[in-house]
Amino acid sequence: MDKLVITGGGALRGSLHVGGSKNTALPLMAAAVLADGTTKIHNIPVLKDVATFSNVIRVTGCKVTWEPDDDPDTPETITIDASGIHHFEAPYDLVKQMRASFYMLGALLGRGGKAKVSLPGGCAWGPRPVDLHIKGMEALGATVTEEGGYVIAEAPDGRLPGGRMRFEPVSVGATINVLLAAVTASGESVLENCAAEPDVVVFGQMLQAMGAQIDGLGTDTITVQGVDKLNPVEFTNCPDRIELGTYMIAAALATPPGATFRITGAEPEHLGPAFTDAFRQTGAPFRFVDGDGDWSTVEVEGVETIQPVSIETAPFPGFATDLQAQWTVLMTQADGPSTVRDTIYTDRFKHIPELRRLGADLKVEGDTVHVAGNTRTLSGAVVMSTDLRASVSLVLAGMMASGETDVLRIYHLDRGYERLEGKLQRAGIDVVRKEYDEAHAEGVAA
Numbered sequence: 001m002d003k004l005v006i007t008g009g010g011a012l013r014g015s016l017h018v019g020g021s022k023n024t025a026l027p028l029m030a031a032a033v034l035a036d037g038t039t040k041i042h043n044i045p046v047l048k049d050v051a052t053f054s055n056v057i058r059v060t061g062c063k064v065t066w067e068p069d070d071d072p073d074t075p076e077t078i079t080i081d082a083s084g085i086h087h088f089e090a091p092y093d094l095v096k097q098m099r100a101s102f103y104m105l106g107a108l109l110g111r112g113g114k115a116k117v118s119l120p121g122g123c124a125w126g127p128r129p130v131d132l133h134i135k136g137m138e139a140l141g142a143t144v145t146e147e148g149g150y151v152i153a154e155a156p157d158g159r160l161p162g163g164r165m166r167f168e169p170v171s172v173g174a175t176i177n178v179l180l181a182a183v184t185a186s187g188e189s190v191l192e193n194c195a196a197e198p199d200v201v202v203f204g205q206m207l208q209a210m211g212a213q214i215d216g217l218g219t220d221t222i223t224v225q226g227v228d229k230l231n232p233v234e235f236t237n238c239p240d241r242i243e244l245g246t247y248m249i250a251a252a253l254a255t256p257p258g259a260t261f262r263i264t265g266a267e268p269e270h271l272g273p274a275f276t277d278a279f280r281q282t283g284a285p286f287r288f289v290d291g292d293g294d295w296s297t298v299e300v301e302g303v304e305t306i307q308p309v310s311i312e313t314a315p316f317p318g319f320a321t322d323l324q325a326q327w328t329v330l331m332t333q334a335d336g337p338s339t340v341r342d343t344i345y346t347d348r349f350k351h352i353p354e355l356r357r358l359g360a361d362l363k364v365e366g367d368t369v370h371v372a373g374n375t376r377t378l379s380g381a382v383v384m385s386t387d388l389r390a391s392v393s394l395v396l397a398g399m400m401a402s403g404e405t406d407v408l409r410i411y412h413l414d415r416g417y418e419r420l421e422g423k424l425q426r427a428g429i430d431v432v433r434k435e436y437d438e439a440h441a442e443g444v445a446a
């Protein structure tokens with residue numbers, strides 16, 4: 001297995017480039033399944049989750065061409081030829097590796113009026129149900145049964161009629177899945193309390209480019225007039241907003257006071273006002289400037305003192321739950337106490353015991369982490385990755401710790417952070433990937 005070994009105390013210098021968005025790439029790939037032809041999607045990040053979803057799509061008989069090269073400076077393109085689709089199933093051994101595989105429920109129903117998709121099972125920090133995805137398909141007119149761990153859905157006479165669905169709570173995944181099924185229905189669908197995350201909006205824009213009739217993207221009510229068929233397109237994925245937020249936090253933590261660190265290839269609008277407001281209150285100056293090509297550059301200036309800022313996660317435009325673990329690390333270095341509350345995943349705190357191993361003064365109470373702040377003295381230790389965002393928070397903490405931090409089980413990081421150690425190395429951080437033997441590693445409980 002691989003680990004990252006970080007020698008703390010290094011400064012971030014120069015710049016870092018943000019890759020394509022993981023959480024947008026996956027629904028874009030699912031959308032490609034709806035068209036009878038070859039779709040090309042540019043700016044696809046080189047990540048394990050993209051490879052996994054490619055395999056999920058291949059099972060159906062679609063051809064997926066995905067050959068990322070080793071050059072970190074060239075964005076990658078994926079090609080999906082969905083003309084040969086014939087097997088309307090997503091099997092357990094793939095779905096269990098990645099929950100987003102459940103998007104095949106909507107994609108297969110939308111394309112062929114039938115789907116057999118494995119239930120995803122639990123996840124590292126909670127049950128993460130899919131009840132709204134299933135209710136949504138039923139609301140559009142599908143007959144849904146569960147058998148042997150699979151959801152089997154069928155449209156009457158091979159095509160969904162469409163219908164009305166209200167999501168409660170707001171769900172990114174369910175909004176995307178139900179849209180995938182609604183765009184080719186024979187009638188109108190009205191979806192209420194929809195997610196407004198940029199991932200949903202950009203995905204909806206690709207569906208529109210394919211010929212879908214969708215109104216209200218980015219608002220809480222989306223109306224869809226079903227169309228007979230969708231066309232293959234060429235589309236460019238947006239930059240990863242969570243990667244951008246993570247590197248802005250890294251920059252506030254590790255840029256020498258007065259120096260400027262640059263994050264290129266970014267779409268700052270996608271951070272949302274809650275994050276940028278909170279970041280501004282930390283006292284770390286930042287600005288958005290024009291970059292090369294379509295995207296912007298974010299410049300962050302290092303400061304002597306980070307002000308404590310309490311945050312609460314919420315659906316977009318609220319503070320993203322995918323940035324709360326990283327924010328917690330930033331707050332350990334702030335000049336006073338703060339709280340980090342997650343209202344979306346109320347127990348997404350697996351990183352807290354690991355951060356405490358590094359010396360962070362943190363206490364969890366219900367859905368809230370109390371951060372003491374003023375912990376300038378994190379010290380290196382062996383820590384364990386438990387999920388994607390928890391893992392990157394450990395890397396950030398390792399950058400601030402004295403001595404060496406070993407972050408074990410970084411396959412979680414490889415799912416969602418493109419070439420992380422290469423990017424950090426080039427920006428001056430002492431971080432290396434090493435193989436280790438899990439059975440004999442320090443800090444690994446049986």
Ligand code: EPU
Nearest residue numbers: 023100128129130131132133169170171172173174344388
């Ligand atoms: N929920 C239900 N029923 C459902 C679906 C969701 O009750 O059928 C609840 C969840 O339990 C949660 C809330 O709705 O309390 C919101 O969950 P959502 O469905 O929005 O999450 P998701 O679609 O499963 C995506 C991202 C996550 C991100 C969340 C929230 C992808 C592939 N995943 O998950 O990203 O945390 O939205 O923004 O897009 C990550 O990238 O690390 C990650 C976990």
